[in-house]
Amino acid sequence: MQTRETLLEIKDLKVHFPLEKGLLFTKKAGAVRAVDGVSFCVHKGESLGLVGESGCGKSTTIMALARLEHITSGQVLFEGKDLAGMDAQQLIRARKDFQIIFQDPYSSLDPRMRVIDIVAEPMRIFTKKRLLSLTEKQIEEKALSLLDRCGLPSSYTKRYPHEFSGGQRQRIGIARALSLGPKLILADEPVSALDVSIQSQILNLLKDLQKEFNLTFLFIAHDLSVVEYFCNRVAVMYLGNIVELAPSNILYKNPMHPYTKALLSAVPIPDPVAAKTRKRLILNGDVPSPISIRLGCPFYERCPMAMGACEKQKPTLIEIEEGHQVACFLYENAQGGDHA
Ligand code: SF4
Numbered sequence: 001m002q003t004r005e006t007l008l009e010i011k012d013l014k015v016h017f018p019l020e021k022g023l024l025f026t027k028k029a030g031a032v033r034a035v036d037g038v039s040f041c042v043h044k045g046e047s048l049g050l051v052g053e054s055g056c057g058k059s060t061t062i063m064a065l066a067r068l069e070h071i072t073s074g075q076v077l078f079e080g081k082d083l084a085g086m087d088a089q090q091l092i093r094a095r096k097d098f099q100i101i102f103q104d105p106y107s108s109l110d111p112r113m114r115v116i117d118i119v120a121e122p123m124r125i126f127t128k129k130r131l132l133s134l135t136e137k138q139i140e141e142k143a144l145s146l147l148d149r150c151g152l153p154s155s156y157t158k159r160y161p162h163e164f165s166g167g168q169r170q171r172i173g174i175a176r177a178l179s180l181g182p183k184l185i186l187a188d189e190p191v192s193a194l195d196v197s198i199q200s201q202i203l204n205l206l207k208d209l210q211k212e213f214n215l216t217f218l219f220i221a222h223d224l225s226v227v228e229y230f231c232n233r234v235a236v237m238y239l240g241n242i243v244e245l246a247p248s249n250i251l252y253k254n255p256m257h258p259y260t261k262a263l264l265s266a267v268p269i270p271d272p273v274a275a276k277t278r279k280r281l282i283l284n285g286d287v288p289s290p291i292s293i294r295l296g297c298p299f300y301e302r303c304p305m306a307m308g309a310c311e312k313q314k315p316t317l318i319e320i321e322e323g324h325q326v327a328c329f330l331y332e333n334a335q336g337g338d339h340a
Helices: 058-065 088-095 115-128 136-149 166-178 196-213 224-230 248-253 258-265 272-277 308-312
Strands: 006-021 027-043 047-051 073-078 098-101 184-188 216-220 233-238 241-247 318-321 324-326
Touching: 006 058, 006 216, 027 047, 027 058, 027 216, 027 241, 047 058, 047 224, 058 184, 058 216, 088 098, 098 166, 115 136, 115 166, 136 166, 166 196, 196 224, 216 224, 224 248, 233 248, 233 258, 241 248, 241 258
Parallel strands: 047 216, 047 233, 098 184, 184 216
Antiparallel strands: 006 027, 006 073, 233 241, 241 324, 318 324
């Protein structure tokens, strides 16, 4: 059930990758600012979508939250405890509560392991470390029941990953992610490598599992219709920054940030009449390099509404109406509902 209780709070998260030059790569030559000061909350029981073009920092954000990427600065508070400051032992304990579903079901499973062992492995590791107390029989029973719940009957469980289709492999990945009983699932484009007909089956399975296991999702996708279907709220990322965050029904009806407007105007509409009358917003140029340091708005170079102030100052994410936040000078004086 969705609540307003915060499960995960990200405060000013930065992930910069230093660039080195010179013969021995010892001289600093700037940094790739993949995530550049991101703040948001994920509430218990909700699905928060992170959207944006490739290279905007979505996957790096998720990898940093899971501490699979080095955090340059900022806080990642999971149930109030800062994951960014944890040592290896503390992190192993905390990992029981959040798991990742990876984008590529072909490379995220060990090809030498039987399916049942892939799902049982996290439980075996945690039992060995005395962080769980399960017998081998209990582990196997739980792995079988999770595989069955994810749509793989027991006759399949002694097979190897290469014997399965992409959709079936993703079901195995989901069963593995559930094996330790997590509270939060970090889903990194879980359906984008799958055929469209399979995508809806996997999304429906994830929705059912969310209710059944009381899960919270941070869900990455570049397909905006997938996010609209799956997520309660959506955060839009551009060049390592969150530029707009709102409940899905509000964001899709009333996008405010010029970048969100352009993104949504590019989503295909099945109705040809509505598609003809819709105004398409085409952006100029490509996404700028995340290496260069800019003072102003990250969207300045491509924004059709840019003003003088946008070049020199970075707008902060402010709440325009309940739950709807935008980082754009067009709405600076609109706090409380008086929109530009
Ligand atoms: Fe465009 Fe300026 Fe708003 Fe940035 S702050 S999105 S450049 S209008």
